[in-house]
Amino acid sequence: MKKKDGILILVLLAAAAVFFLGYRLWNRKTPEEVVVYVGEQEYARFSVKENREFLIETEKGSNLLILKDGTADVTEASCPDKICVHQSPISQTGETIVCMPNRVIVTIEQASQKRIMNES
Amino acid sequence: MSKKVAVYGMLTALAFLLSYVETLIPFSFAIPGIKLGLANLVVITALYCLDIKSAFVISMVRILLSGLTFSSLSIMLYSLGGGILSFLCMALAKHFTSFGITGVSVLGGVTHNLGQLLTAVLVVHTGSLMYYFPALLAAGTVAGALIGLLGGLVTERLRPFLQQAV
Structure with a gap:
């Protein structure tokens, strides 16, 4: 070398x-919300404190999102490559899980401005 | 001519086989897209022992074959994005810089990951994927270095035979 x-x-x-x-x-920033996008459209938004299962259904397929103890994880996917399933759970702001074939993006954000204003 | 065909065929088969071996390694890292890039060993050997054109053809045929056999069409698209960018950078680095085979391979590994990431950003239209960039940069460097060191050893031993055959 x-x-x-x-x-x-x-x-x-x-x-x-x-x-x-x-x-x-x-x-x-503090992680506050788990946001699911399909393509560029926002599909769902949860508080990171929630514990629940959520099925993301798109035209191309589906992904199962599990929210547990402040982390978000994709545990099932209809696509063949399963890259999103193998990825570790995310918990920090800016971390992202992506399912390319279904164009699903799960990311953690700080609460949006709009929501903060609505609540105050 | 027939010798040439035989050598290209053999190298393509070897690259294809290494892609398969790679699927057997149960790598499942926290970050998608991290892999050793064993097939690049053949591509870089061809780049150093044969010429740019043959190395490029071997690389593209390999991606097509392994994409159709071992993965889905969408994964093949990313492989193509990574493969083309990485090949261009390796060929340019070999001709216009004084990096050795390890350096060229490292550049190849890094730009392969970058190419895949950029393809993905184009497909899903989101910049949030760049979150993967630091990890992919480090992984590409390490994998590229390993393949480059290995490639140096292989090239040293195979060059006389390959050049004689072509």
Whole structure:
């Protein structure tokens, strides 16, 4: 291995660490809501405190979302690749689970402005 | 000519086989898309022992075959996005930079993951996927380095035979 290759590897790993920390700092808001999108449309929105099962049904297929103890996890999917099922549960703001074939996105957000205004 | 066909066929079969071996490894990481990229060992060997054109053809045929055999059409689309971007970057890096085979492979691994991610962003129209980027960057670097080191060993031993055959 050339010395230059080693430097490239170190630089890329350092960049990954910087991006990771940056993303975490940027999203250091309290996780409040689990939001489900299908394509660009918002499909459902729950408080992270809820414990429930929810079936996401789209034209292309379905995914089962489990909300438990502040985490969100997809445990069943109609698609063949099951990437979303294998992914670990998410609990931090900005974390995302995606089912590509069904175009389903599950992400954790801070409560939306609109909702905060409605409640106050 | 027939020797050439035989060598390309053999390398394509080998890449196809390595894709299969890869599906046997029960990798299921927290982040989708993380894998070793064993098939890239063949592509990078072809890039260093044969030429750009043959390496590209082997890579594309491999993606098509393994996509149709082991995964779904949607996964194949991401493989293509990653495969094309990664191949372009490896070919450019090999010709225009002084990186060794490990460096070229690392760039290939990283841009493969980037290509897949960008394809996914285009498909689902959401930037929130970029959340995966840091993990995929690190994983691409590590996997690319391993394949590159291995590729260096393989290339050293196979080059005389492959170049004689073609």
